[in-house]
Amino acid sequence: MCNKHVPVRKGSDMHVPDGFLDAPTSVATAAVAVAGVGLALSRARRELDDRTAPLAGLVAVFVFAAQMLNFPVGAGTSGHLLGGTLAAVLVGPWTATLCLTVVLAVQALLFADGGITALGTNITLMALVGVWAGWLVFVGLRRVARSAGPKVVPALAGVAALVSVPTAALAFTALYAVGGRAPIPLGELTAAMVGWHTVIGIGEGVITLLAVGSIIATRPDLVHGARGLLSARPLQIRTEVPA
């Protein structure tokens, strides 16, 4: 089975459909999402300038494309990139929140991927928890490995991306504990969600490492997460012809 029309596919990994969570929980996550995205709209301005804005657009498109590519993780299960850490390291966490929000909104409204009433939940889990958990782990690792310079940024991003996936899964479990509509033993749910999403996180880490690595290799000056690491290097004169 390799196309997207298998009836069982109602959504993608970590895309919560309508009906999993009760109305109060959905309203609460929608409020969190509105507040988070609102804050991101004002803060992202600091991260975006004429140079980085086009990269931010590209990052959103890449996350959308990569989320279509479910990879098998064994036992008849698949996963796909969440992309929060990848986006945060490349263009900054506030801008990453906006990138993921655009992707999730288009997926829900156009492709019936992720519920409409669950859009706030999905933004909370992927555009807020996924992005910020990954970014904070990345910043922590970068502090430890600062002397190694920009070369280690892709590896640090990969590790942070791995951690971000089970973290987002844990956040879903917490929401389910509060507002899940079907009664499920919480211990079992937590173990299954975190277990499978740790395996999916390995794929997340590898894709993030490769994607961040490709930009670090070509234009390290554009990578938000490498700032400060680059300033320690001597300036070099570039003879660039504007396109």
Place this chain on the structure above:
Amino acid sequence: MTTAPRQPITTPRLVVAGLVVCVVLAAIVSFWASGHPDGLEFVAEKLGFIDSAGEHATGDSPLADYGVAGIDNARLSGGLAGLIGVVVVAAVAFGLMHLLRRRGTTDDQD
């Protein structure tokens, strides 16, 4: 293939190259994506809460579930849906980032 290693690729070229990669992934490679239930679906099926998922409000969208309604060929239908998705996300994301950006650059280049 550029031969000058110290000559960094310009931002517009990088973005265009990246977009080409995205189109290839969304419109072509996506055909081979795994159709297995994903992590959340799998857990929901195993633990028995998959049925609490309601009908999707945009489930009858002509692009629902990454296919174009009326096109029977799975490769064409899914590929076209992926391409449309890339165009829509690009339009919204590039537009939004362009509106939000600070004018000029903090450091030069380009």
